[in-house]
Amino acid sequence: MKKYLWLIAIIILFIIAGFILKITYNFVVQSRVNVEKAISILKDEFVPLKMKIFIDGNKISYQLKFYDLMGTNVAALNNEISGNQLFIDFYVIKIKDNFLFFPYLIYSNEIPPVMGKKIFDIYEKNYDGILFPEIYASENMNENYLKFISSIWQAIKSGNITFFSSNYNGNALHLLSNISEIDPNSVYEFVCHTSKGGIEIVKR
Amino acid sequence: MLNVDLKTIIILLSTTAVLSALYTFFQFLFKFHPEKKISKFFFILLTFLKSIGVFFFIVIALYFIYYIYNTINQYLTLIEMKKYVKNLSRERVLAKISITDFSENSFNCILELYSLTGKLFKKSSYQLNGTEFYLDFVVLNFDYMFIEKGSNNIAYPSTIFSDSIAYDNGIKLLSSNELKEFLSADSDKFIGLNSKKVISLSNFIFNCISNDDFARKNGIRSIIGSALHHKIFSKSIYKVYLQNTGGLSMVEENF
Numbered sequence: 001m002k003k004y005l006w007l008i009a010i011i012i013l014f015i016i017a018g019f020i021l022k023i024t025y026n027f028v029v030q031s032r033v034n035v036e037k038a039i040s041i042l043k044d045e046f047v048p049l050k051m052k053i054f055i056d057g058n059k060i061s062y063q064l065k066f067y068d069l070m071g072t073n074v075a076a077l078n079n080e081i082s083g084n085q086l087f088i089d090f091y092v093i094k095i096k097d098n099f100l101f102f103p104y105l106i107y108s109n110e111i112p113p114v115m116g117k118k119i120f121d122i123y124e125k126n127y128d129g130i131l132f133p134e135i136y137a138s139e140n141m142n143e144n145y146l147k148f149i150s151s152i153w154q155a156i157k158s159g160n161i162t163f164f165s166s167n168y169n170g171n172a173l174h175l176l177s178n179i180s181e182i183d184p185n186s187v188y189e190f191v192c193h194t195s196k197g198g199i200e201i202v203k204r
Numbered sequence: 205m206l207n208v209d210l211k212t213i214i215i216l217l218s219t220t221a222v223l224s225a226l227y228t229f230f231q232f233l234f235k236f237h238p239e240k241k242i243s244k245f246f247f248i249l250l251t252f253l254k255s256i257g258v259f260f261f262i263v264i265a266l267y268f269i270y271y272i273y274n275t276i277n278q279y280l281t282l283i284e285m286k287k288y289v290k291n292l293s294r295e296r297v298l299a300k301i302s303i304t305d306f307s308e309n310s311f312n313c314i315l316e317l318y319s320l321t322g323k324l325f326k327k328s329s330y331q332l333n334g335t336e337f338y339l340d341f342v343v344l345n346f347d348y349m350f351i352e353k354g355s356n357n358i359a360y361p362s363t364i365f366s367d368s369i370a371y372d373n374g375i376k377l378l379s380s381n382e383l384k385e386f387l388s389a390d391s392d393k394f395i396g397l398n399s400k401k402v403i404s405l406s407n408f409i410f411n412c413i414s415n416d417d418f419a420r421k422n423g424i425r426s427i428i429g430s431a432l433h434h435k436i437f438s439k440s441i442y443k444v445y446l447q448n449t450g451g452l453s454m455v456e457e458n459f
Contacts, residue, residue, distance in 0.1 A: 085371065087431065092453070099453075109371040113338070113433075169442075169454040172431040176342065198451030200345060201428045
């Protein structure tokens with residue numbers, strides 16, 4: 001019996017190694033995000049943000065409402081800032097010929113971006129420990145999509161987006177108050193074009 | 205330019221109608237009831253009413269002729285404007301920024317602005333404080349009624365600033381004269397329009413930029429600013445593209 005002990009030990013070792021390999025494989029496969037499948041859930045054009053604005057002298061009062069891909073209001077923000085032009089800054093990230101948009105900063109013509117107000121947390125939601133930007137919530141959302149968006153979200157928040165995609169930039173949009181009629185009753189929509197990477201402000 | 209509103213026209217038309225009614229009434233009395241003696245005063249009044257009525261009628265007729273002429277003229281301008289916007293909104297490179305040097309809190313860059321055919325329009329060097337450059341463009345969005353939905357924007361470079369420099373303290377990229385030149389640059393390369401027309405239409409756009417009322421009346425839905433920016437990590441080159449749908453985008457040029 002002692003003669004075959006080494007053989008039994010080797011078999012047990014093989015079983016354990018196989019078991020570890022299987023667990024690792026499952027972990028890798030499960031944690032791997034299928035980018036194409038996740039991107040297919042995105043819409044070609046969507047409105048993550050709507051704005052109401054009132055300018056009184058050198059003070060801007062603004063109301064921001066955030067919307068998910070289904071058009072449901074998911075968060076809101078009311079605030080004031082000095083200046084007469086409000087800048088809404090978006091991260092624009094290119095992944096596999098598609099663009100993702102994340103509103104992240106607010107400042108004005110008088111306040112430099114470095115002193116702007118971060119608006120990340122306003123539209124963030126916790127899905128069982130996974131932090132997710134609710135503007136990307138969709139009726140077709142699955143685990144793969146949730147992981148894909150939240151991984152980008154984490155990269156942006158930690159300032160490591162360069163490790164995720166080398167192709168990204170910021171786009172700060174602002175209404176030119178001397179030209180556009182700033183109507184306090186009007187709603188300005190930020191229309192994001194997923195395939196082109198552009199953002200427009202449309203007055204409704 | 206003559207600017208007669210609907211209210212004035214209605215007043216003129218109703219006055220003409222009242223005068224015509226009075227004239228008809230007195231004519232009826234003259235012709236069919238000669239037994240009713242009408243004084244000289246009424247006769248003079250009638251003649252006066254007749255002349256005023258004719259005058260108003262001529263005014264209204266002239267206005268309608270002018271209105272029709274103006275509508276046709278506006279329609280022709282609209283057709284030309286569509287061609288102009290279509291030319292200027294062709295997908296193309298608008299600007300190129302090269303980071304030539306950078307430190308912890310400042311950077312040097314060379315900015316190149318391009319005209320319609322991709323020719324270099326202006327090249328300048330800047331030194332700014334900060335760690336992130338911001339290139340601001342003015343984007344003119346045309347009314348959906350005017351041009352197909354979501355397409356055809358005109359954009360021109362406006363300001364360069366940084367993360368530590370507020371927009372108001374940034375550097376203007378084009379003077380008024382340069383902007384006029386930028387909008388009509390390569391006028392001989394416009395498809396379907398001659399140089400003269402291009403210059404006249406670029407003046408029209410220039411008026412839209414400087415006068416919001418004029419802009420709104422002439423099919424411009426909104427004029428917005430779009431500041432594209434990027435953190436500076438290395439001596440890189442970035443290109444800003446104008447897209448015929450969806451505004452602007454910036455791409456890092458790879459070697």
